[in-house]
């Protein structure tokens with residue numbers, strides 16, 4: 001039976017059908033592969049304008065990877081789900097949709113709704129949760145927000161794309177039960193919320209690659225779930241012609257080359273692919289164009305533009321998403337008047353990791369560092385002593401445009417020339433960044449790029465310079481002989497090259513003043529070009545800096561230590577090898593905690609890390625990868641201007657070895673999802689392993705007592721649950737009431753699973769009632785023998801809880817056997 005589609009906007013299908021009739025076979029197939037990296041062909045004669053796609057989900061990057069083309073940078077997706085608030089996520093989605101409209105983007109390649117299966121998954125930061133129900137609720141919020149502004153979302157990557165290692169080729173072996181209960185559930189929710197597009201992933205599931213997977217694309221997604229939008233391939237994922245076309249893939253990206261085009265025309269001519277199959281694809285693309293206002297004669301979405309308060313909204317959402325993991329003796333929130341001297345320490349204080357790495361990257365107009373945020377929050381009233389302490393960057397920092405001048409015009413920045421094989425100058429740009437990426441946007445015929453700058457050097461001494469990214473380089477510093485350097489990539493994953501580029505360093509003794517630097521790079525034959533020029537002055541983070549950080553902590557009333565990952569650690573293209581914070585950050589925290597009892601650690605990461613010092617410090621605030629306004633948001637959360645009311649959307653193990661599923665590496669090409677539905681918090685319960693912080697955990701700034709739970713079955717078979725809670729703290733606070741179900745499985749012994757949640761905002765001392773309605777489908781499990789959802793007869797326990805481990809109230813309900 002088809003699932004009801006609540007929000008899929010109706011389109012005049014008859015009109016779409018008559019437009020289709022006007023097209024030749026070549027025109028139809030020409031619409032199904034990109035005109036270029038990011039857009040589809042326009043077809044003037046039917047009023048189809050060019051439909052342009054862009055990545056998400058950190059923001060709307062647009063069609064270039066260029067520091068001059070800026071975009072709003074949002075808190076990372078796991079931060080959004082940590083709000084446990086689909087309303088907030090809808091607000092973020094609407095903001096992203098509005099910016100997409102401004103940038104002429106019709107089709108957004110977000111959200112990423114794969115599951116947090118292993119904490120080592122490279123794109124963990126880009127996904128929502130380990131729990132399918134929480135993921136589903138957040139997906140629905142995000143999709144309805146983006147699409148409310150007439151921009152299509154793409155729920156991706158369909159399906160089983162939980163790992164990055166060998167991501168193009170691995171085969172995920174997933175039982176039908178786990179597929180239905182865990183991995184498909186968020187896609188189902190996205191379709192039900194009216195998503196206009198789905199992306200087919202690189203990997204295979206149960207032996208067939210997704211772009212060729214007729215069962216999962218045509219039978220399940222389009223058939224059972226009733227998806228009427230367009231299925232787009234992941235970039236370069238389509239590896240067949242007839243098989244993928246017949247399986248149900250609608251658009252093979254990117255273009256203009258690809259396995260469809262003329263080959264698909266030929267396959268239709270020989271009868272290998274029926275023309276009706278092509279027609280269905282074209283109708284789906286036209287439907288998307290009609291919904292987004294790119295097809296003449298159909299209603300255009302209401303006007304929408306990025307609101308003037310976008311920055312304030314990003315700041316507010318980021319602060320609300322932060323999670324108070326620990327707060328001994330109420331050291332947080334920090335109260336300005338009571339502090340004279342504060343030590344602000346750690347590498348991420350001045351250099352915030354605002355986003356993870358990979359295709360989700362956007363170029364923000366600025367990133368507010370925590371140090372800048374705190375300086376603004378505390379003004380002159382608190383003396384702030386900042387020390388970096390340790391360094392975590394693998395490659396040298398890019399050169400700031402502030403110290404760089406175009407050698408020919410004297411303007412700020414870098415002069416970049418594009419040169420052909422015969423030495424002709426094909427174009428010149430003035431750029432404001434020294435690391436550049438081109439995705440199909442280099443002038444045609446470019447084989448070499450030259451970057452020149454006159455750089456201001458403030459300190460005399462030994463400076464380090466480096467080039468990064470695959471290519472053959474010549475690097476000249478001042479009047480010295482140029483260095484010839486060849487860099488090759490260890491891996492051919494484009495994104496890995498981009499995020500973890502190979503690097504070669506040279507040193508140069510310089511006087512203070514200006515120095516001319518020229519880098520020439522002969523480009524390898526890649527669809528993307530990426531190269532960088534980097535620099536580090538004398539005297540960067542050293543042991544002296546570590547000692548100075550500890551000293552600053554000793555002399556301050558409060559020590560704030562900012563630790564975290566970088567976008568080289570959390571990224572698309574590869575998985576993490578462990579859960580450790582890079583460099584000597586753990587040592588730094590312990591050393592600071594040993595001299596200052598009011599040590600507050602702020603963790604700037606999107607994915608769980610080991611926190612061996614967590615019991616040594618007074619407080620831990622998990623700040624995620626908070627986006628461009630992150631520094632202000634962290635200051636708001638630390639001072640309590642906004643309650644950091646987030647709850648963990650995933651379990652944080654004490655050590656990586658405790659995680660029930662760790663490996664992301666295929667064995668003989670296979671990733672076996674042998675754990676079925678039992679991973680994350682359910683597996684911790686089964687194995688009696690206490691995590692560092694459980695799923696759903698988050699203290700906020702209030703305390704709560706749970707007073708009463710009642711449950712009643714409605715006529716439709718749903719269960720209505722009411723949980724009353726009292727705010728026993730001293731501030732107004734928000735409580736996320738979580739509802740878990742026990743008593744399933746053989747002997748009723750399955751570990752609890754989340755079946756609903758609701759939040760209430762309550763003033764100090766007052767109480768409120770959270771209402772949670774659980775529909776029949778949520779109460780059901782997948783019955784493999786009947787190939788259907790089924791509620792089994794018997795008694796269940798409903799548990800109202802503050803987290804998967806902090807259970808407060810229970811009640812029983814009796815359920816009758818039924819299909820759902």
Ligand code: BGC
Pocket residue numbers: 055109156234235359495
């Ligand atoms: C990623 C997708 C992304 C696409 C386009 C792929 O490498 O897996 O998530 O949308 O590139 O950038």
